[in-house]
Amino acid sequence: MTIDANGPSNGFSNGHGTAAAKTPAHSAAPAFGFSTRSIHVGSSPDAATGAVIPPISLSTTYAQTAIGVHKGFEYSRSGNPNRDALEAQLAAIEAGGTSAVAYASGSAVTGSLVMLAEHLAREQNNGARAHIVAVNDVYGGTWRYMTHVSQADVTRLDLETATEEALTAAIQPNTKLVWIETPTNPTMRLIDIRFVVDTVRKHPSRPVVLVDNTFMSPYYQSPLLQGADIVMHSLTKYINGHSDVVGGALILPEHHSSSTPSSLLTRLRYLQNAVGAVPSPFDCALVQRGAKTLALRMKAHGTNALAVASFLSTHPLIERVSYPGLRTHPLHTRALKSLSPHAQRWIHSLPEEQVAQGVPYGGMASFVVRGDSEEHRGRRAEKFLTSTKLFTLAESLGGVESLAEHPARMTHMTLPEEERLKLGISAGLVRLSVGVEDVDDLLEDVRQALEAAAKV
Ligand SMILES: Cc1ncc(COP(=O)(O)O)c(C=O)c1O
Incomplete structure (x- = not known):
């Protein structure tokens, strides 16, 4: 028997098989507590050997018995057992999460999210540039990416004190992303996530609300329960917790995790594979170990x-x-x-x-x-x-x-x-x-x- 976030099941929760790993790993009222989920989801004994810790699968490619017939994996950039296992664990510990997408760094997550905004703007506004509203006190590397690398226009706003009018006025027809970090780094400004979500939802542009939850970790703060669309983490920080891996991930709630072509999960998986900024199986196993504690x-x-x-x-x-x-x-x-x-x-x-x-x-x-x-x-x-x-x-x-x-x-x-x-x-x-x-x-x-x- 293995468990997923909802309780005992007969499914594979160690991610050895795409169908199992893509199974929703969390519900609004999980039967198990935070530590139980972080220790068990994505970590059931290996089916072949009984190894309690899932083995590290270094293979870059996977055998097919006929063209397109395989055990859920084809090529390691597109998916591998250790990344699936880590993604299942992350989706289970970020409360309100259903799916997770892992990257080679927190900065690679930033790049993918800005690309997502650019795609959404192009698609919905006949080729318009994307516009992003970001907290003024955003992490320095995020500021660098938005200002010097991306093509998107960015409005920086003091979201700690912004009124509903000021926030609404900052949102434009091509605003596809609202970027929150709270507390901010290093001045620890605090943003009311629920207030930002409620304000943004009233606007016809309906941008995606992202919360960088790196500082608080899934233990102290649950932005998805406050209505955020996506949560991101630099796994380099608390989730791995031992200063020996660079990694990143984003987590999505159930309503963004379907396999339809337009869902946020489908779009982000497409970018994850196309850009290829993915974590190695070894790094995934290390982060998984760290996240258990x-x-x-x-x-x-x-x-x-x-x-x-x-x-x-x-x-x-x-x-x-x-x-x-x-x-x-x-x-x-x-x-x-x-x-x-x-x-x-x-x-x-x-x-x-x-x-x-x-x-x-x-x-x-x-x-x-x-x-x-x-x-x-x-x-x-x-x-x-x-x-x-x-x-x-x-x-x-x-x-x-x-x-x-x-x-x-x-x-x-x-x-x-x-x-x-x-x-x-x-x-x-x-x-x-x-x-x-x-x-x-x-x-x-x-x-x-x-x-x-x-x-x-
Ligand atoms: C809040 C925050 N977000 C994102 C990042 C970027 O993560 P990484 O260093 O893993 O690329 C950092 C790194 O310090 C950070 O502090």
């Missing part, structure tokens, strides 16, 4: 990040901390509203003293060192970053190890300075990816690095 890791990331953010919020050298889980955060109520049903259940079960200052809300936090942007031009932030012993100075996020970086000179350097400053990415801003080490060790590390920074 996603809930365990995210709980630890969240409790550690809350402790670090609480400590920073009372430290005299800190001007501002951005961690939406803190009760003092101006949009804390909005943060609570966006929590997934499983995260809410877990948080409600925590002892009161653990949630006195706030609630776990992912592992990302950022802070501004007092007076640093103007007076010290980022030298205190730099001293902090070179004085930590456990937080490694490095780009990326979402691994078990704690990382710290300087957005203005690292991840967000591609943004013109004027843009950066408008967004609040100042010289004194530091971004933390809080890992799952022992919390007291992390707090001591932050304390001693701030002590060093204060001497600058």
